[in-house]
Amino acid sequence: MLIDREGTPVYTSYRRNEAGPIEAIRQAFAEMKSLPVNPVAAGTTGSGRHLAAVMMEADTVVNEITAHALAARTVEPKVRTVIDIGGQDSKIIYLKDGVSVGFNMNTVCAAGTGSFLDHQAARLNIPIEEFGDYALRSTNPVAIAGRCGVFAESDLIHKQQLGYRREDLIAGLCLALAKNYLTNVARNRKIEPVVLFQGGVAANRGIRWALEKLLQVELVVPEYFKVMGAYGAALLARQRFMEGTVKHSGFRGIGAVAESEYRPQGFICGDCGNSCEISELFIGGRLAGRWGSRCGKWEARAPQTTA
Numbered sequence: 001m002l003i004d005r006e007g008t009p010v011y012t013s014y015r016r017n018e019a020g021p022i023e024a025i026r027q028a029f030a031e032m033k034s035l036p037v038n039p040v041a042a043g044t045t046g047s048g049r050h051l052a053a054v055m056m057e058a059d060t061v062v063n064e065i066t067a068h069a070l071a072a073r074t075v076e077p078k079v080r081t082v083i084d085i086g087g088q089d090s091k092i093i094y095l096k097d098g099v100s101v102g103f104n105m106n107t108v109c110a111a112g113t114g115s116f117l118d119h120q121a122a123r124l125n126i127p128i129e130e131f132g133d134y135a136l137r138s139t140n141p142v143a144i145a146g147r148c149g150v151f152a153e154s155d156l157i158h159k160q161q162l163g164y165r166r167e168d169l170i171a172g173l174c175l176a177l178a179k180n181y182l183t184n185v186a187r188n189r190k191i192e193p194v195v196l197f198q199g200g201v202a203a204n205r206g207i208r209w210a211l212e213k214l215l216q217v218e219l220v221v222p223e224y225f226k227v228m229g230a231y232g233a234a235l236l237a238r239q240r241f242m243e244g245t246v247k248h249s250g251f252r253g254i255g256a257v258a259e260s261e262y263r264p265q266g267f268i269c270g271d272c273g274n275s276c277e278i279s280e281l282f283i284g285g286r287l288a289g290r291w292g293s294r295c296g297k298w299e300a301r302a303p304q305t306t307a
Helices: 021-032 049-056 064-075 114-123 128-136 149-161 166-184 205-215 225-243 254-259 297-301
Strands: 009-011 081-085 090-096 099-105 195-198 262-268 277-283 286-291
Touching: 021 049, 021 254, 021 262, 049 277, 049 286, 064 081, 064 090, 064 099, 064 195, 064 225, 114 128, 114 149, 114 166, 128 166, 128 205, 149 166, 166 205, 195 205, 195 225, 286 297
Parallel strands: 081 195
Antiparallel strands: 081 090, 090 099, 262 277, 277 286
């Protein structure tokens, strides 16, 4: 996401990385090459934030909770709860007077995330874009065991073999996944409005319907629901630049990020019992950055690309 000096989004890009985050980032920046912009600061977030930060020499690297909370209170100052379900994980953030006062994330269960829903849609032979519409056409949702992704998929297959309608199967699955989220992520804590529903799965009308049915609360889906994390990272980078914390951005430039050659590799550090897995990224044959050590030792020996 690109924002202007006032913090208003001017360009967004959302794509699946298809197990290739480096190429996905390159393609996203290649799309921006034709834009008449010259970014003065850059921020990253998400599970691949360290890799992305090294690729672009970002000024700000921020965790997902901070990024999503900042974006949420920017678009809705009265927000009390953020439900975020993305492609690989899900989380809930509680806010009071615009300040994050707690959060939970999914642990080992990926039920309800975008990748899980993609898999189920493919197995039922329907486009994921139509998944939610099927759920809304249901007249008798099937009871699906939703304690975890494995149980949900197994029970869905069993009920499918019994001949239930796809509409009822999908509606039952949406309800089961919503219950799983409220039990394992929200952990049955009271969810207070205003509630923002963000992340790629917010596009799924079936999951939104199921959550609203169980919570008896209307969910607000913000305009940039797919990229709220990126929005928060951009806002924080802007804030630091405006405050003077970042005086001279190290950002490599849109063209450089899109056109460079990248070679990732890694090794296990055996200097202590932690046996940390250290990731490295070479850009054009030059070591650009390292990350992954608990003590920070290897990061200190690498070129400094993040603030």
